[in-house]
Amino acid sequence: METQLRELLAQYFPEAERIEVTGFEPIPGGYSRETYRFDAHVRTAAGKVEHPLILRKDPPASVSILQTSRAIEHDLIEALRLHTNIPIGRSLGHEPDPERFGEPAMVIQRMHGNSRTSDLFHDGPDTHQADDVMRHLCEVLVELHTTDISTLDPHGRLADPRGEGVDASSWDAYIDTTIDYYVRAFPTINYDPSVSEILDLFLTLRRTKPRALPLVLVHGDFNPANFLYEAGKVTALIDWENARIGDPREDLGWMTTMDILSNSKVMDHPLDEGGFLAYYNKLTGLEVTQDEVDYFTLFGTANIAVPVQAAIKRRVDGESTEFMLLYLAQSAGGTVPNLLRLLNYPGVPQ
Amino acid sequence: MLEGVLISISSDIIPNLVNPKAHASAQMMRSIIQGIRQVLPVYDQYLAEEHNEMMEVLRRVADTIDGSTGSAADRIRERATTLGAGDEVPIPLEREVVMAAHRELGFSLQATMIDLDELQREGNADADEALDVVRGHFGPRLVRDVQTFLVGDALLGRG
Numbered sequence: 014m015e016t017q018l019r020e021l022l023a024q025y026f027p028e029a030e031r032i033e034v035t036g037f038e039p040i041p042g043g044y045s046r047e048t049y050r051f052d053a054h055v056r057t058a059a060g061k062v063e064h065p066l067i068l069r070k071d072p073p074a075s076v077s078i079l080q081t082s083r084a085i086e087h088d089l090i091e092a093l094r095l096h097t098n099i100p101i102g103r104s105l106g107h108e109p110d111p112e113r114f115g116e117p118a119m120v121i122q123r124m125h126g127n128s129r130t131s132d133l134f135h136d137g138p139d140t141h142q143a144d145d146v147m148r149h150l151c152e153v154l155v156e157l158h159t160t161d162i163s164t165l166d167p168h169g170r171l172a173d174p175r176g177e178g179v180d181a182s183s184w185d186a187y188i189d190t191t192i193d194y195y196v197r198a199f200p201t202i203n204y205d206p207s208v209s210e211i212l213d214l215f216l217t218l219r220r221t222k223p224r225a226l227p228l229v230l231v232h233g234d235f236n237p238a239n240f241l242y243e244a245g246k247v248t249a250l251i252d253w254e255n256a257r258i259g260d261p262r263e264d265l266g267w268m269t270t271m272d273i274l275s276n277s278k279v280m281d282h283p284l285d286e287g288g289f290l291a292y293y294n295k296l297t298g299l300e301v302t303q304d305e306v307d308y309f310t311l312f313g314t315a316n317i318a319v320p321v322q323a324a325i326k327r328r329v330d331g332e333s334t335e336f337m338l339l340y341l342a343q344s345a346g347g348t349v350p351n352l353l354r355l356l357n358y359p360g361v362p363q
Numbered sequence: 364m365l366e367g368v369l370i371s372i373s374s375d376i377i378p379n380l381v382n383p384k385a386h387a388s389a390q391m392m393r394s395i396i397q398g399i400r401q402v403l404p405v406y407d408q409y410l411a412e413e414h415n416e417m418m419e420v421l422r423r424v425a426d427t428i429d430g431s432t433g434s435a436a437d438r439i440r441e442r443a444t445t446l447g448a449g450d451e452v453p454i455p456l457e458r459e460v461v462m463a464a465h466r467e468l469g470f471s472l473q474a475t476m477i478d479l480d481e482l483q484r485e486g487n488a489d490a491d492e493a494l495d496v497v498r499g500h501f502g503p504r505l506v507r508d509v510q511t512f513l514v515g516d517a518l519l520g521r522g
Contacts (some may be wrong), residue, residue, distance in 0.1 A: 206469020
């Protein structure tokens with residue numbers, strides 16, 4: 014893989030006389046892409062420069078959970094980097110040919126900062142930074158949500174990145190066609206009656222739509238594991254593979270869900286602004302209510318439940334032997350009690 | 364799940380072990396886990412059958428030494444009239460039979476949800492109440508499943 018990597022890097026650094034790759038190693042964690050860190054030492058006529066980089070590769074199709082395009086992700090990252098102040102590393106390029114690395118891949122700049130966001134909570138070493146980091150994180154999210162979609166997605170490829178018939182021409186069309194996709198997909202995830210609450214989730218979302226808000230570009234996986242921080246600031250917002258046109262409240266809802274799964278407290282900060290939602294409303298004027306966040310917590314849960322549970326079903330059905338998918342079947346259960354509470358299931362402790 | 368653990372031990376762990384003791388331990392793990400897989404489907408049934416048989420054994424032993432005297436014989440007869448007496452435990456149905464019936468009913472409740480949703484979208488308020496009946500079953504059951512099966516406070520690898 015390192016040889017192939019050097020050959021690819023030669024395309025990104027055409028002026029290079031010599032390229033050396035050091036420290037190539039996998040980055041653990043994350044469930045949808047294989048990622049590796051490395052340093053590229055590029056020697057040109059002007060001298061030698063070290064580039065901290067990441068190779069981000071799709072997993073084999075048989076074990077893939079979320080199938081999205083590295084090309085679209087590359088274009089989005091570069092649009093964000095060039096047209097916003099959102100802290101984001103440069104995407105050097107993408108390799109669509111699976112011959113090189115086994116699957117499509119992309120090379121992106123490795124940003125500095127602490128990725129162990131658990132250090133910000135529960136008596137971790139950086140709890141004193143929590144308010145400032147989350148304040149900045151909220152400001153970054155607001156900038157994302159208030160940037161003109163056409164600037165970030167000029168070709169409209171993020172309206173329906175999964176190719177499931179989602180229509181983003183209006184809020185109602187977006188919500189209706191997205192929920193139609195969820196309901197249509199239920200047989201592909203229905204490996205056991207224990208997922209009946211997911212069916213209930215889809216049907217309830219369809220019956221209880223909230224008020225409309227203008228569609229925006231959403232991160233799509235806005236969660237405690239997808240930002241780096243340093244000295245009270247977010248140094249990078251990462252993992253844009255699930256970005257799409259959507260309702261801004263989806264990012265708020267998903268962070269709420271992942272706070273539970275990750276045992277973090279992002280949504281509680283900044284404390285001096287009354288929490289993440291309150292500060293978001295202060296910056297945007299959208300007056301998003303907790304009930305709306307709850308709806309989009311459910312909406313976001315549905316959005317990720319379809320590909321994750323479909324992957325689990327493929328494992329249960331024996332289409333793969335990927336052990337991680339069995340672990341997901343166990344660990345994803347952590348979201349169920351909160352899901353049941355949001356659906357107002359009787360007999361579920363609050 | 365246990366089958367998946369076995370596969371992962373074989374494909375993800377053993378090929379990457381260089382320490383002989385670690386290799387041997389992994390092999391032993393495979394053996395024990397496979398044994399557990401074989402025992403689980405019949406464990407409760409065997410327990411109940413053996414329980415009832417042991418009650419009979421206590422009684423038959425007492426009958427066999429009938430007429431014997433002394434404290435040892437008295438103790439045998441005493442066990443026959445205490446532990447060997449009373450109600451036998453019910454023999455559980457075959458696990459596969461129960462699981463199949465459980466699964467069929469679970470899917471029937473899903474079909475009921477879909478039908479209730481159709482009624483609810485027509486404005487049928489009784490269907491709202493009926494959905495709560497279904498939810499009232501699934502809610503505590505799913506919470507119990509999670510409390511029984513979940514390990515740890517957070518997803519591994521989430522920073």
